[in-house]
Amino acid sequence: MTIRTFECYARARTAAAAMGIVLLMPLNAATAHHSAAMFDHSKKLTLSGTVKNFQFTNPHSWLMVTVTGTDGNPVEWGFEAEGPSTLLHAGILPKSFRPGDKVTVTANPMRDGRPAGALISVVTADGSVYRTMPGAPPASHPPIPKE
Amino acid sequence: MDRDTSKTYAVIAIALLATVPVGVFAQSSGPRNPGSTANTPDRPPANTPIPDYYQASLQSYVKMKAEAHGGTPFRRDTYGKMPDWSGLWSRDLSHGLKFDSKQSGNGFNVPLGPITADLTPRYKAAFEQKLREVASGNEWDQLSDCLPAGYPRWLTEPFLREFILTPEETWWINEQQSEARRIYTDGRGHVPDEIAHGLWDGDSIGFWDNQTLVVHTIRVIHGEYQRSQPDYSYQTSTLERIHMVDHDTIVDEVTVWDPKGLRTPWHVVMQYKRVTDAGARIDMWSCEGNNNVIRTASGSSQFILPGESVTVTRAYKDPDTFYLTTTQKKLFAQDEAEDLAKQGGKK
Numbered sequence: 001m002t003i004r005t006f007e008c009y010a011r012a013r014t015a016a017a018a019m020g021i022v023l024l025m026p027l028n029a030a031t032a033h034h035s036a037a038m039f040d041h042s043k044k045l046t047l048s049g050t051v052k053n054f055q056f057t058n059p060h061s062w063l064m065v066t067v068t069g070t071d072g073n074p075v076e077w078g079f080e081a082e083g084p085s086t087l088l089h090a091g092i093l094p095k096s097f098r099p100g101d102k103v104t105v106t107a108n109p110m111r112d113g114r115p116a117g118a119l120i121s122v123v124t125a126d127g128s129v130y131r132t133m134p135g136a137p138p139a140s141h142p143p144i145p146k147e
Numbered sequence: 148m149d150r151d152t153s154k155t156y157a158v159i160a161i162a163l164l165a166t167v168p169v170g171v172f173a174q175s176s177g178p179r180n181p182g183s184t185a186n187t188p189d190r191p192p193a194n195t196p197i198p199d200y201y202q203a204s205l206q207s208y209v210k211m212k213a214e215a216h217g218g219t220p221f222r223r224d225t226y227g228k229m230p231d232w233s234g235l236w237s238r239d240l241s242h243g244l245k246f247d248s249k250q251s252g253n254g255f256n257v258p259l260g261p262i263t264a265d266l267t268p269r270y271k272a273a274f275e276q277k278l279r280e281v282a283s284g285n286e287w288d289q290l291s292d293c294l295p296a297g298y299p300r301w302l303t304e305p306f307l308r309e310f311i312l313t314p315e316e317t318w319w320i321n322e323q324q325s326e327a328r329r330i331y332t333d334g335r336g337h338v339p340d341e342i343a344h345g346l347w348d349g350d351s352i353g354f355w356d357n358q359t360l361v362v363h364t365i366r367v368i369h370g371e372y373q374r375s376q377p378d379y380s381y382q383t384s385t386l387e388r389i390h391m392v393d394h395d396t397i398v399d400e401v402t403v404w405d406p407k408g409l410r411t412p413w414h415v416v417m418q419y420k421r422v423t424d425a426g427a428r429i430d431m432w433s434c435e436g437n438n439n440v441i442r443t444a445s446g447s448s449q450f451i452l453p454g455e456s457v458t459v460t461r462a463y464k465d466p467d468t469f470y471l472t473t474t475q476k477k478l479f480a481q482d483e484a485e486d487l488a489k490q491g492g493k494k
Contacts, residue, residue: 033323034440035286035374035448057437058430059290059323064453076453083432085237085307085322088424111284116452 032080033059039108039118051101052076056094058083063097063119065105079107079119081132092130097122195336201365203412204384204404208363211356211386218332218354218361221314230358230391232310235427238303239396239418246303246372248415259375266377270408273478274377280474281375285446288374289470293434295324298348298364299385299403302417303373307429310397317353317360322429330362337365345369345381359390369479378475380407380482395421407482446472 049067061081066074081087084094097103102125107117122130197205212218221229238244243253251260266274280286290296296304304323311318315333320326330351337343337350345368353362365384372379383405391397399417403409439451441459451457468476 032288033290033434033438034288035281035291037281037284037286037447038449055437058432059434060437062437078450078452080450083306084430085422085424085427086305088426089237089422093426110450114450114452116450 036118038110038112040111041108041118043109044106044120045109045117046104046106047077048102048104049077051097051099051103053099054094054097056084056087061087063103063105063122065103067115075115077105078116079105080116081119087132090130090132092132096130097124101125190333190335191337191339193334193336195339197337197365198340198382200382200406201384201404204363204365204386204402207386207402208361211361212354215354215356215361219357221332221355223314226314229312229314229355232312232391232397234309235422235429236308236310236397236419237422238305238308239420240305242418244303244305244373246300246376246415248417254375262377264377264413265409265411267408267410269478269481270377270380273474276474277371277378277472278375280446280472285472286374287442287446287448287470287472289370290324290434291438291440291442291448292470293324293438294470295326295347296321297370298328298367299379299383299401300370300372301326301328301348302399302401303376307422307427308419309429320429322432324434325432330360332360337363349385356388359388362387362389369475369482371475378408378478379403379405380479382406382482383408407485 047065047067049065052064052066055062055064060083063079063081065077065079067077069075081092082090087093104123105117106120106122108120109117119132121132124130240255241253242248243255243259245254245259247262247264249263252258262274295301301321304321307322309318309320311320315331317330317332319328319330326348328348328351330353332353332355334354335352337352343350343366346366347368349364349367351362351364353360355361363384363386367379367381367383369379369381369383371377383403385404386402388400389397397419399419401415401417403413403415405413440448441451441457443449468479471479
């Protein structure tokens with residue numbers, strides 16, 4: 001398969017920059033059904049917004065959150081998490097995040113700046129903290145020999 | 148079949164026959180117990196010949212079986228004496244997802260150290276190339292094509308697992324891709340070469356050594372031991388000893404042979420922990436249920452996000468290779484070329 005166009009790519013990248021992403025230090029990725037190379041595990045971003053929906057499903061759950069940018073326009077962010085069995089183990093239930101809930105999300109951002117990330121934690125309005133990966137996920141690979 | 152191979156087959160056949168309980172062959176045409184896929188007329192005899200590249204692991208298996216006096220003969224009326232592995236299990240991730248249990252680090256918060264497998268030069272070079280590609284952001288996983296992990300990588304996968312034990316057969320299920328291994332313990336041999344073909348989870352036979360399940364697996368499809376781990380060839384075979392070490396822990400001691408990929412057998416230990424989370428159930432794993440991962444032109448993995456529109460060029464998918472990376476395609480093509488050269492150019 002070949003990607004030919006990403007129509008929203010530039011728009012999303014601009015939106016991310018406009019929202020003043022908080023960049024912190026590493027530690028994340030997921031026990032995923034795909035490479036985690038699209039995430040920047042050296043960075044963390046924290047955003048506040050309103051839950052659009054929570055897709056509690058395999059192979060991955062996604063928390064969709066509407067975030068208002070500094071320009072006042074809403075942007076839909078997607079945060080990827082594990083499937084149901086892993087989330088249950090972490091104490092995250094199908095109804096932990098309901099549409100309309102106010103949440104603050106911390107995630108490893110996408111390397112390309114699009115509005116998505118690997119979910120690390122969610123803080124809900126009542127102060128509850130949900131961490132998706134209690135053991136912390138894979139981010140490294142063995143030392144790379146020189147050619 | 149050349150003379151040396153024939154001789155090897157004969158030796159193995161005699162050894163296997165010596166370990167087969169009396170009556171096994173008679174059972175192959177007699178009435179069967181219901182409720183299992185072991186209940187089929189196809190039950191190859193224990194001495195069924197298999198290719199020479201599986202002989203090293205087979206000999207170890209046969210020796211182990213002889214030492215166990217042919218294995219513990221569980222039957223329906225002695226089912227209660229079989230181990231109780233009921234419940235849900237999951238890979239112990241405290242050491243990471245890696246296949247190499249002797250490798251330092253966990254790949255989570257502690258970087259992985261050098262791989263400890265004794266790789267052949269070709270497989271070592273391919274592994275190093277893979278790591279360089281990953282470091283540059285180009286990594287593809289066949290799971291993203293909604294294909295199974297395949298054995299032996301399957302051993303490393305997280306998520307929920309379940310053991311279904313019967314005297315004739317054990318099912319070991321992982322919820323990921325609803326992928327189940329079937330291990331026949333009814334005394335049968337492997338599928339004969341003439342009708343055998345590569346299987347994602349291989350062809351597994353086994354026996355019980357008291358409370359330990361001993362498993363010999365062949366006929367896997369080439370693949371990788373895990374992301375950021377080496378690749379293995381279709382000639383891979385394994386010998387496993389699976390047993391419960393305490394109420395909450397099951398251990399699988401695995402030895403891997405791969406004449407193309409390994410210079411010496413690779414011994415690893417996998418650990419699985421009991422899961423008791425409320426509401427945890429193994430569900431049908433529908434990979435396409437929420438799969439927005441695509442492979443980019445450069446070979447990396449990428450998402451299609453809500454609101455995005457992506458035009459994809461869909462080409463013919465060669466079933467043998469479409470899910471592989473460029474490095475894997477080259478590596479496994481070299482395996483084929485090597486085989487062809489050995490056979491004097493005849494397929």
